[in-house]
Amino acid sequence: xxxxxxxxxxxxxxxxxxxxxxxxxxxxxxxxxxxxxxxxxxxxxxxxxxxxxxxxxxxxxxxxxxxxxxxxxxxxxxxxxxxxxxxxxxxxxxxxxxxxxxxxxxxxxxxx
Amino acid sequence: xxxxxxxxxxxxxxxxxxxxxxxxxxxxxxxxxxxxxxxxxxxxxxxxxxxxxxxxxxxxxxxxxxxxxxxxxxxxxxxxxxxxxxxxxxxxxxxxxxxxxxxxxxxxxxxxxxxxxxxxxxxxxxxxxxxxxxxxxxxxxxxxxxxxxxxxxxxxxxxxxxxxxxxxxxxxxxxxxxxxxxxxxxxxxxxxxxxxxxxxxxxxxxxxxxxxxxxxxxxxxxxxxxxxxxxxxxxxxxxxxxxxxxxxxxxxxxxxxxxxxxxxxxxxxxxxxxxxxxxxxxxxxxxxxxxxxxxxxxxxxxxxxxxxxxxxxxxxxxxxxxxxxxxxxxxxxxxxxxxxxxxxxxxxxxxxxxxxxxxxxxxxxxxxxxxxxxxxxxxxxxxxxxxxxxxxxxxxxxxxxxxxxxxxxxxxxx
Numbered sequence: 001x002x003x004x005x006x007x008x009x010x011x012x013x014x015x016x017x018x019x020x021x022x023x024x025x026x027x028x029x030x031x032x033x034x035x036x037x038x039x040x041x042x043x044x045x046x047x048x049x050x051x052x053x054x055x056x057x058x059x060x061x062x063x064x065x066x067x068x069x070x071x072x073x074x075x076x077x078x079x080x081x082x083x084x085x086x087x088x089x090x091x092x093x094x095x096x097x098x099x100x101x102x103x104x105x106x107x108x109x110x111x112x
Numbered sequence: 113x114x115x116x117x118x119x120x121x122x123x124x125x126x127x128x129x130x131x132x133x134x135x136x137x138x139x140x141x142x143x144x145x146x147x148x149x150x151x152x153x154x155x156x157x158x159x160x161x162x163x164x165x166x167x168x169x170x171x172x173x174x175x176x177x178x179x180x181x182x183x184x185x186x187x188x189x190x191x192x193x194x195x196x197x198x199x200x201x202x203x204x205x206x207x208x209x210x211x212x213x214x215x216x217x218x219x220x221x222x223x224x225x226x227x228x229x230x231x232x233x234x235x236x237x238x239x240x241x242x243x244x245x246x247x248x249x250x251x252x253x254x255x256x257x258x259x260x261x262x263x264x265x266x267x268x269x270x271x272x273x274x275x276x277x278x279x280x281x282x283x284x285x286x287x288x289x290x291x292x293x294x295x296x297x298x299x300x301x302x303x304x305x306x307x308x309x310x311x312x313x314x315x316x317x318x319x320x321x322x323x324x325x326x327x328x329x330x331x332x333x334x335x336x337x338x339x340x341x342x343x344x345x346x347x348x349x350x351x352x353x354x355x356x357x358x359x360x361x362x363x364x365x366x367x368x369x370x371x372x373x374x375x376x377x378x379x380x381x382x383x384x385x386x387x388x389x390x391x392x393x394x395x396x397x398x399x400x401x402x403x404x405x406x407x408x409x410x411x412x413x414x415x416x417x418x419x420x421x422x423x424x425x426x427x428x429x430x431x432x433x434x435x436x437x438x439x440x441x442x443x444x445x446x447x448x449x450x451x452x453x454x455x456x457x458x459x460x461x462x463x464x465x466x467x468x469x470x471x472x473x474x475x476x477x478x479x480x481x482x483x484x485x486x487x488x489x490x491x492x493x494x495x496x497x498x499x500x501x502x503x504x505x506x507x508x509x510x511x512x513x514x515x516x517x518x519x520x521x522x523x524x525x526x
Binding site: 019022025051052054055056059060062063064066082083089090092095096098 | 393430469
């Protein structure tokens, strides 16, 4: 899994590439913890290049969104691929984590 | 401060030598007394403790007793010559790594080759200058010390490896015992109630599995069934799963909830099993079959592995979007109902089987599982289940699953 961090207006974006599974979730956790420790107010995890998320990966995303909520910060997901979208939809993830189709939408939603 | 020496090279070499390297014990083996005394004096001046022997046999006794750091041995000696002495030392496990310098009057290539082949580490010409002798002795001591350090490290590594292997064997035995216990909690295949037959196949990713299932009578008219899936795998997942399995025991649920009504069971489980600090959680599917009417009520907390396969009618997945346990404390879980018919088969399966990935990373998928089940509609239940495992293994191109794989089948007889 490759994770690239960049700034986008008021948000931090993590572009993730590869599968998000039990064996490599520590890498994403480390990257998110680093962003969170700098008091980031809006983190967008871009899943466009993520082909597969297993149950552990899903749990990690929910855990991270809960910890951002506790800090009154926003945690958003961007452009999940079809299989990942199906897994998320079956687990009602969209009820807990906002999922956006474009980065612009994610940024606007936070500003609104 | 300037440390540069102003002494001549010869003086500095002799005077610095003992401080560069700790004083060592050197065994000098030479039958000719004048040469031996002169060399011994030189080595003593270098700060070393010098032991002397007049021939090879005597030298072997001293070497065994004193374990010198370095041996300087003459080639030509009565009784046992230098090369034979070297061979003897090399054969002795307690002395084999002592550094040996072989002294010769001549330095012909053929002789040097023979000396090295028979166990000498280096050569020292009897005509060598004082500086050369000092340099070769120092080099020999340095090498000898490194060899001893390597031997110590290697022996420590071997002991550590042995200890690790023993620990690993103990741990594996513990895991096997825990796995046998968990296995004993799974429902026995056969007939859990009149008119029903049960079969299953289960392959944990490791010795201990985190995906478990249960089928048990609630009362004379009702059968309770569930499949749970712990996120992650390994020992931690297995322990968490065993605790949820204990919670789901019929008598416990009746005591805590008062009924095995699936939505109420999930509500209580959601309250008691929050998302762990590591983000681990469960998905759970619970069903209750009313035996007289064959009516199945069921509810799911994020578990999507329940399929009804029926003769002459389309298969149907018994699931809908729902939150896994612990994701949302306010979540509610609604029951669904289905009237089962004789010959209907209910399959409960873990995601370990339908997420089995092909070498290119594509999951096998629930759709292919359904096809595999439908293709074996008329085979005995256990054959159908085995067929699913075979197809999933073929898809992933390997026998072992990376996640726990379980398929449970329940068939209503005619």
